Amino acid sequence: MRRTARAARFSRSSLQEFAEICRKCLHGIRESCKEGGALERDFTVATFRLPPFAASDAASLGQAFVQAAESVRQKVDLYLFPGLMALGLAPGLDLRSDAASQLADASLKDAYLAAGSYAARTIGAALVPGTVYLATPQGRVQQYAAVFDQQGNLVGEQLQTHRDELVTAVSDEVSPIAVDAGVKVGLLVGRDAWYPEVSRILSLQGADVLLAPLAPVMPYSAEEALCGLWQEVQQNQVFGVEAGLFGVLAERVYAGRAAILAPCEMTEDDAGFLPTPGYYVGTGGRSASLVVADLAAVRRDYPLMRHLNPGLYRKYLPSVYRRPR
Amino acid sequence: MNARELTLQFMLQMRSRPGRIARRLRRRGFRHHVRTPEVGVVRACAVQLEWHLCETADEFADLVYDQVRVAVGEGAELIAFPEDMASLLVGVMPGLGPMLRTLTVDEALHQIGDDVQVADLFRLLGRATRRIYETTFAQLARGYGVHIAAGSAVLPLKDDRVMNIGYLFAPDGRVFRQPKCHLLPLEEEWGLVPGEDLEVFDTGIGRVGLPVCMDATFFETFRILRQLGAEIVVLPMADPDYPYSPWKALRGVWPRVQESQVYAVQGALVGDVLGMHLSGHAGIYAPFALTERGDGRLAVSSAPHGDEIVVADLDVTALRRLREEHPLALNPTLYERYFPRVYSGFWRGGAR
Numbered sequence: 001m002r003r004t005a006r007a008a009r010f011s012r013s014s015l016q017e018f019a020e021i022c023r024k025c026l027h028g029i030r031e032s033c034k035e036g037g038a039l040e041r042d043f044t045v046a047t048f049r050l051p052p053f054a055a056s057d058a059a060s061l062g063q064a065f066v067q068a069a070e071s072v073r074q075k076v077d078l079y080l081f082p083g084l085m086a087l088g089l090a091p092g093l094d095l096r097s098d099a100a101s102q103l104a105d106a107s108l109k110d111a112y113l114a115a116g117s118y119a120a121r122t123i124g125a126a127l128v129p130g131t132v133y134l135a136t137p138q139g140r141v142q143q144y145a146a147v148f149d150q151q152g153n154l155v156g157e158q159l160q161t162h163r164d165e166l167v168t169a170v171s172d173e174v175s176p177i178a179v180d181a182g183v184k185v186g187l188l189v190g191r192d193a194w195y196p197e198v199s200r201i202l203s204l205q206g207a208d209v210l211l212a213p214l215a216p217v218m219p220y221s222a223e224e225a226l227c228g229l230w231q232e233v234q235q236n237q238v239f240g241v242e243a244g245l246f247g248v249l250a251e252r253v254y255a256g257r258a259a260i261l262a263p264c265e266m267t268e269d270d271a272g273f274l275p276t277p278g279y280y281v282g283t284g285g286r287s288a289s290l291v292v293a294d295l296a297a298v299r300r301d302y303p304l305m306r307h308l309n310p311g312l313y314r315k316y317l318p319s320v321y322r323r324p325r
Numbered sequence: 326m327n328a329r330e331l332t333l334q335f336m337l338q339m340r341s342r343p344g345r346i347a348r349r350l351r352r353r354g355f356r357h358h359v360r361t362p363e364v365g366v367v368r369a370c371a372v373q374l375e376w377h378l379c380e381t382a383d384e385f386a387d388l389v390y391d392q393v394r395v396a397v398g399e400g401a402e403l404i405a406f407p408e409d410m411a412s413l414l415v416g417v418m419p420g421l422g423p424m425l426r427t428l429t430v431d432e433a434l435h436q437i438g439d440d441v442q443v444a445d446l447f448r449l450l451g452r453a454t455r456r457i458y459e460t461t462f463a464q465l466a467r468g469y470g471v472h473i474a475a476g477s478a479v480l481p482l483k484d485d486r487v488m489n490i491g492y493l494f495a496p497d498g499r500v501f502r503q504p505k506c507h508l509l510p511l512e513e514e515w516g517l518v519p520g521e522d523l524e525v526f527d528t529g530i531g532r533v534g535l536p537v538c539m540d541a542t543f544f545e546t547f548r549i550l551r552q553l554g555a556e557i558v559v560l561p562m563a564d565p566d567y568p569y570s571p572w573k574a575l576r577g578v579w580p581r582v583q584e585s586q587v588y589a590v591q592g593a594l595v596g597d598v599l600g601m602h603l604s605g606h607a608g609i610y611a612p613f614a615l616t617e618r619g620d621g622r623l624a625v626s627s628a629p630h631g632d633e634i635v636v637a638d639l640d641v642t643a644l645r646r647l648r649e650e651h652p653l654a655l656n657p658t659l660y661e662r663y664f665p666r667v668y669s670g671f672w673r674g675g676a677r
Contacts, residue, residue: 161656171659172662191654196548200544201659201663201667204668205667223619223621230575235542264576272572306510307509307543308545309545310669312506312521313545316549317545317664318657318664321657323553
């Protein structure tokens with residue numbers, strides 16, 4: 001009852017004001033966490049494989065996040081929800097054509113932020129409420145994700161940095177996000193999980209946990225999944241958390257799965273999955289502890305990053321990307 | 326150089342005479358397999374080879390000849406051998422062969438001298454190894470009219486540094502070389518140094534990159550090669566991770582092919598090598614869309630041990646079409662903003 005009453009206090013008119021407060025808060029946090037250490041304590045994460053929430057407003061979306069989070073029994077430091085969960089707020093959306101004009105209503109982002117903040121502070125844990133598509137004034141589409149701390153403060157946000165068939169406006173910025181003292185995460189939005197440059201930039205800046213809130217469209221490919229976040233976890237020796245949307249949304253069929261990933265050396269059967277091998281194909285959430293000592297042991301025994309070759313990279317990167325092909 | 330070393334070098338020179346190797350291979354003959362190549366398609370063959378010690382140049386030449394003959398019989402135009410092919414030749418050093426049959430390489434080196442390192446052995450053997458290795462593969466490439474990626478050889482350079490160098494021998498006599506740029510921890514212990522250049526070579530079968538084994542663990546290698554124009558990447562492998570793990574094997578060439586839209590041909594050295602156990606699959610890989618089952622694999626050996634040869638056709642025309650229809654959506658502005666900083670920071674020990 002208490003939560004329902006609190007959720008009901010959201011109103012459309014207050015959302016923009018709330019979003020502005022979030023942005024100011026974010027600016028301060030970002031300034032304070034530009035540099036710093038990597039994972040310094042054990043950290044428990046939960047991830048979800050879910051169909052889109054049937055939410056009518058920010059309040060009910062926030063409630064849906066809370067209910068899903070409460071289904072995870074372990075005490076969790078951070079919850080990651082699948083991509084596009086907030087799009088359920090835009091009924092009648094058809095992403096097959098002219099998506100930008102349908103997404104032009106700015107209240108979608110405000111509702112996404114309000115729901116995420118509400119869920120985080122209600123649960124008392126950091127939270128990524130999936131992603132949301134946004135339209136630019138130029139009529140192009142972006143994909144956006146936000147991170148909230150356990151008080152519901154917006155502590156980081158990330159736009160997709162590599163184009164795909166729908167996302168045509170991308171960001172040229174990517175930074176680790178401090179969700180708590182001693183814990184920095186990196187957000188891989190949409191197709192960014194398949195461009196290893198993003199993970200490398202994030203991990204070399206100290207993000208030891210990569211988060212990928214995904215919504216892959218049908219048909220599902222196990223091979224393609226293994227070429228995404230799973231690879232980034234292996235080649236950067238970090239943890240990874242992947243959440244997946246499945247079901248029908250905005251006239252598209254999604255086939256996401258969920259996983260908590262770690263370097264092969266610290267998992268059962270070398271498979272790279274926590275707590276049990278394989279992608280999660282049930283509905284709901286699963287959780288696992290990311291043990292900092294285990295990660296340190298892997299890095300000590302197999303010091304992969306020591307064998308990066310900066311002299312080689314300096315010679316070719318980034319100039320080779322501008323080379324005509 | 327003292328008298329003992331002079332004697333040793335003389336013996337090694339005698340054992341590695343190119344003329345003798347060439348004559349032996351010519352005597353065995355180069356019967357061409359008659360196959361009309363398809364335009365824009367390269368038939369590739371990857372060799373999986375169980376390591377064994379060769380104590381003479383003849384033994385090495387015969388072993389390589391047998392593999393090439395089988396591959397040519399399959400119509401191969403590109404034949405890819407494993408990493409560290411020249412390690413089979415450490416047995417040409419007088420007295421070392423019998424020792425290595427019962428001792429590890431470290432134990433054997435200790436018997437030679439207290440402060441002798443593996444890199445010293447490669448330096449000592451370098452000239453003889455190079456002559457046998459280069460003569461054998463060059464003769465076979467020319468004789469059969471095929472491109473042979475001869476795996477790699479650990480060799481001393483003129484400045485005395487020791488590198489693991491990938492080789493491609495063309496039928497017209499050209500030889501392409503690519504030093505390994507990312508070393509195994511073990512190679513670092515051995516005293517090898519990494520290369521700091523990557524090249525793409527224009528060959529009769531297309532634009533080819535020649536990184537070596539561990540180079541595929543780092544996405545940067547394939548990305549650079551792709552941006553330099555590579556269509557086919559030949560990757561010789563000798564993986565000391567034992568027992569074989571199919572999951573760990575997924576961290577190499579297979580994802581790199583998907584990230585960079587290239588073909589890859591991987592020869593694999595397996596078996597017991599100088600105190601190590603090697604395992605892995607020879608394989609030929611392609612972007613998902615260019616494989617029948619959509620799994621990125623054109624041909625993979627049946628087991629991670631034992632001798633085997635796998636063959637597949639690389640449709641370079643289809644690859645070019647795929648790249649046009651599904652171009653990579655790279656973001657150079659993002660990379661320009663961060664790469665100089667993150668790699669420099671790492672170099673200073675900033676990240677970990």
